[in-house]
Amino acid sequence: MIALKHIIWDWNGTILDDRWLTIAAMNNVLTRRNMDLLTEDRYLQLFTFPVIEYYRRLGFDFEKDSFSELGTEFINEYNTRAFEPKLHDGIIDLISQLSKNGVSHSILSASSQKILDKLASYHNIDHYFKAVFGQDNHYAYGKIETGKMWINKSGIDPKRTLFIGDTEHDLEVANAVGAHCALLSWGHTSAERLEKMEVNVYNTVLDLKSWINTNFITN
Numbered sequence: 001m002i003a004l005k006h007i008i009w010d011w012n013g014t015i016l017d018d019r020w021l022t023i024a025a026m027n028n029v030l031t032r033r034n035m036d037l038l039t040e041d042r043y044l045q046l047f048t049f050p051v052i053e054y055y056r057r058l059g060f061d062f063e064k065d066s067f068s069e070l071g072t073e074f075i076n077e078y079n080t081r082a083f084e085p086k087l088h089d090g091i092i093d094l095i096s097q098l099s100k101n102g103v104s105h106s107i108l109s110a111s112s113q114k115i116l117d118k119l120a121s122y123h124n125i126d127h128y129f130k131a132v133f134g135q136d137n138h139y140a141y142g143k144i145e146t147g148k149m150w151i152n153k154s155g156i157d158p159k160r161t162l163f164i165g166d167t168e169h170d171l172e173v174a175n176a177v178g179a180h181c182a183l184l185s186w187g188h189t190s191a192e193r194l195e196k197m198e199v200n201v202y203n204t205v206l207d208l209k210s211w212i213n214t215n216f217i218t219n
Contacts, residue, residue: 004103004216006130006156008147008179009095010165011109011116013187015125018085019043022188025077026058029070035059044190049110049169075112082115083122088186090205095128098212101219106131106150108163108173110143130154143169144176151177162216164208171199182208 012018019040027037035058038046046057052067060070095105106129109116113134120126131154133146151158158178163170166187174181182200185191194201202208212218 001217002180002215003160004098004162004212004218005160006104006106006154006162007095007098008106008108008150008161008163008177009129010163010167010170010187011107011119011134012111013166013189014164014170014184015087015091015107016085016119017088017186019188021078021081021085022047025074025081028077029074030058033060033065041190044188045193047167047188049167049172051110079115082119087123087125088205092125092128094205094209095125098218099128103218104156105129106133106154108133108143108147108150110135110169112136144173147173147177151179162212166194168193168197171197182211184208 009015012022023038023040023043030037046054048054048057051071055067055070099105107116107120111134113136116132116134117126120129120132126132131150133143133150135143135146151161161177161179163174163177163179163181164184165171165173165181166184167189170183171181182202183189183194183197185194185201185203191201191203200211202211
């Protein structure tokens with residue numbers, strides 16, 4: 001049994017139920033170019049980090065539209081409805097329970113810091129987290145360097161840290177900082193893809209909670 005001291009949470013898809021908005025926002029960008037629209041299944045197969053590779057998979061021609069322009073167009077579409085997605089049921093209850101047992105929490109996201117701070121405050125959950133880390137841009141290149149910085153700055157023991165996310169990149173981040181990892185199938189990557197990784201994958205909050213209680217000491 002490992003004494004769990006800290007959990008680093010991904011934001012989009014993991015805590016925030018925003019897959020539907022991500023698809024809708026991108027479909028507006030695709031519609032303007034008469035490109036094939038995303039279904040949920042297609043999105044779950046194509047989405048990846050760095051996000052520029054996801055744009056390539058969608059078929060964008062960067063000679064016609066730069067990634068910078070496309071990324072800005074997408075995020076403008078997303079931000080017009082950014083306060084509509086709700087939090088996944090049960091996540092905050094789990095965070096609250098673990099907090100009472102002495103486990104601290106932080107958020108590490110590829111989203112821009114500005115919108116991340118606004119949403120954490122809007123959902124009235126920022127008090128649960130020691131830190132909320134986003135990026136200084138909205139192009140979602142990745143978050144390994146930010147994760148390393150947080151571990152080094154905080155003095156948190158990575159061997160007593162759990163990283164929880166919903167993408168293959170989240171496992172890459174966990175491995176890079178030396179933390180344990182669990183991936184969730186309700187976000188931005190299909191369960192089929194996640195299950196090919198050498199990592200624990202969970203389909204419900206209850207399953208995740210049970211795994212944590214079985215494998216970690218949380219008090």
